[in-house]
Amino acid sequence: MKNMMRTGEEYINALCDGRTVFINGESITNHVDHPAFRNSIRTIANLYDYKIAHADEMAFKTEDGKQMSLHWQLPTTPERLIARGYFSYEWAKQTAGWVGKGPNHVASMLVGMMTHIELLESHSPERANAFRDYFAYASENDLYLTHALVNPQGDRSKTPGEHTKNLYHSLGIVEKNDKGIIVRGAKMLATGAVLADEVLVGAQKPLKQGIDERYALCFAMPLNAKGIKIIARNSYEFGKNAKDYPLSSRFDENDSMLYFDDVLVPWERVFICEDIDAIFNLMGVTAAPVLMDIQSMARYVVKLHFLAGLAQEMTEINGVDQLPAVKESLAQLASYAMNIEGLFKGVLHCPEVHNGYYLPNRTQLSVYQVISQSLYPKVMETIRKLAGGGILMLPSGEADLENDEILAFIEKSQYSSITSPVERIRMMKLVWDAVGSEFASRHQQYELFYTGAPYQTLARLYHQYNWQASKELVEKIKML
Numbered sequence: 425m426k427n428m429m430r431t432g433e434e435y436i437n438a439l440c441d442g443r444t445v446f447i448n449g450e451s452i453t454n455h456v457d458h459p460a461f462r463n464s465i466r467t468i469a470n471l472y473d474y475k476i477a478h479a480d481e482m483a484f485k486t487e488d489g490k491q492m493s494l495h496w497q498l499p500t501t502p503e504r505l506i507a508r509g510y511f512s513y514e515w516a517k518q519t520a521g522w523v524g525k526g527p528n529h530v531a532s533m534l535v536g537m538m539t540h541i542e543l544l545e546s547h548s549p550e551r552a553n554a555f556r557d558y559f560a561y562a563s564e565n566d567l568y569l570t571h572a573l574v575n576p577q578g579d580r581s582k583t584p585g586e587h588t589k590n591l592y593h594s595l596g597i598v599e600k601n602d603k604g605i606i607v608r609g610a611k612m613l614a615t616g617a618v619l620a621d622e623v624l625v626g627a628q629k630p631l632k633q634g635i636d637e638r639y640a641l642c643f644a645m646p647l648n649a650k651g652i653k654i655i656a657r658n659s660y661e662f663g664k665n666a667k668d669y670p671l672s673s674r675f676d677e678n679d680s681m682l683y684f685d686d687v688l689v690p691w692e693r694v695f696i697c698e699d700i701d702a703i704f705n706l707m708g709v710t711a712a713p714v715l716m717d718i719q720s721m722a723r724y725v726v727k728l729h730f731l732a733g734l735a736q737e738m739t740e741i742n743g744v745d746q747l748p749a750v751k752e753s754l755a756q757l758a759s760y761a762m763n764i765e766g767l768f769k770g771v772l773h774c775p776e777v778h779n780g781y782y783l784p785n786r787t788q789l790s791v792y793q794v795i796s797q798s799l800y801p802k803v804m805e806t807i808r809k810l811a812g813g814g815i816l817m818l819p820s821g822e823a824d825l826e827n828d829e830i831l832a833f834i835e836k837s838q839y840s841s842i843t844s845p846v847e848r849i850r851m852m853k854l855v856w857d858a859v860g861s862e863f864a865s866r867h868q869q870y871e872l873f874y875t876g877a878p879y880q881t882l883a884r885l886y887h888q889y890n891w892q893a894s895k896e897l898v899e900k901i902k903m904l
């Protein structure tokens with residue numbers, strides 16, 4: 425059997441590709457070993473190795489005898505949809521849910537485009553063929569893609585084409601020629617742009633017919649392509665050690681702005697070109713968003729369980745876990761985790777069929793988006809309330825524990841009836857990294873926005889919910 429699954433080492437080697445990354449005033453070379461990114465890159469490499477080590481459950485065999493990672497499998501049976509969900513759950517457990525857009529996130533988007541390939545075909549058979557070939561290429565090379573769907577903010581009262589003084593503020597077509605399209609401009613954020621091999625570019629916010637065609641694009645490019653500039657945000661792993669910052673130091677999937685400085689995208693990588701209806705259908709009709717949501721839900725559930733466990737252990741350390749009010753707060757955290765887990769299992773086990781593909785229910789996933797956005801700040805607040813000042817009553821860093829004079833005072837003051845002073849410190853630092861650090865704060869923003877702003881997710885649900893069925897219940901009672 426031909427193995428198409430990459431090892432961690434192969435992943436890292438492929439990432440040494442000379443891409444342009446700007447950070448801290450520099451254009452860096454060899455981003456793979458740079459202290460701003462090297463640990464998170466190793467985290468992803470470990471994920472690749474983990475699925476090879478667990479290939480029995482995390483791989484599938486294609487009809488032509490290839491072994492591939494399960495996240496590339498098309499959900500042609502109900503069991504395959506379930507397996508896809510549990511694959512994501514198992515992978516998320518390896519990082520306790522702190523990696524949001526690992527290699528299975530955008531891969532799921534590509535699978536969701538394949539399940540609706542007829543829609544791409546109805547817009548353009550050539551572009552649909554290009555996508556089919558790209559899907560085969562990406563899956564057979566086990567590529568890690570990020571995506572860049574949203575345009576930079578600019579003036580949000582206008583569409584990109586209404587920014588008449590700055591038409592290439594957002595990424596758009598400058599020229600078409602026999603080789604492909606030349607694109608210029610920015611995309612707002614691509615999580616993990618320094619970790620991924622390639623970027624899938626699309627568009628998510630409304631575009632106007634007759635004004636915005638140049639922005640209605642979907643294509644994929646390697647992140648080392650000539651002209652792509654990765655403008656990384658501040659790195660949270662930079663200068664952090666794993667004992668003081670156990671999460672920041674390992675799981676910081678740097679979000680980056682992408683600037684396309686007149687990049688030539690060959691036709692074989694252009695999937696939608698100047699077609700506003702096709703762009704709308706990409707996120708509004710195909711299974712691209714719903715299959716991404718399965719991955720998102722899996723890792724959100726894992727993260728909620730992790731946070732519940734974190735809170736419980738912290739209260740045990742502080743000797744408050746048996747107080748009735750504390751038990752109530754902990755039960756709230758458990759209920760949040762179990763609630764989303766129930767929704768996750770519900771969408772996996774009650775699929776809808778389209779073209780012979782088993783897909784999760786779109787409305788249920790919108791419900792997940794809405795609830796998850798409002799839940800996360802509550803989880804953070806609950807843990808902060810349970811923590812008190814203990815998550816700040818901490819020595820400045822690991823070096824303090826290596827100084828005997830300071831350690832002596834630390835050991836006298838960091839008392840817990842169930843653990844040692846040093847273990848108590850380690851635990852409280854983990855809590856701080858989950859709820860209070862810059863990394864934690866970014867996660868709060870991530871949970872609020874990665875799938876669209878709350879006004880968007882609520883609008884989606886409003887349009888999808890079956891109001892008629894609800895109103896029929898009302899009518900029935902009125903008629904009694």
Ligand SMILES: Cc1cc2nc3c(=O)[nH]c(=O)nc-3n(C[C@H](O)[C@H](O)[C@H](O)COP(=O)(O)OP(=O)(O)OC[C@H]3O[C@@H](n4cnc5c(N)ncnc54)[C@H](O)[C@@H]3O)c2cc1C
Nearest residue numbers: 571572573574580613614615679869870873874876877879
């Ligand atoms: C951590 C993080 C990671 C991300 N990663 C990615 C990624 O990998 N790929 C990607 O494509 N995108 C990514 N995004 C971008 C994300 O998709 C957007 O943040 C999201 O779509 C919201 O768009 P926006 O940020 O431009 O907010 P805006 O649309 O500007 O909205 C901001 C706020 O303005 C108000 N507002 C704006 N317009 C309206 C309106 N019409 N009605 C009512 N209120 C309004 C609301 O209060 C809203 O919350 C990421 C975002 C974050 C925070």
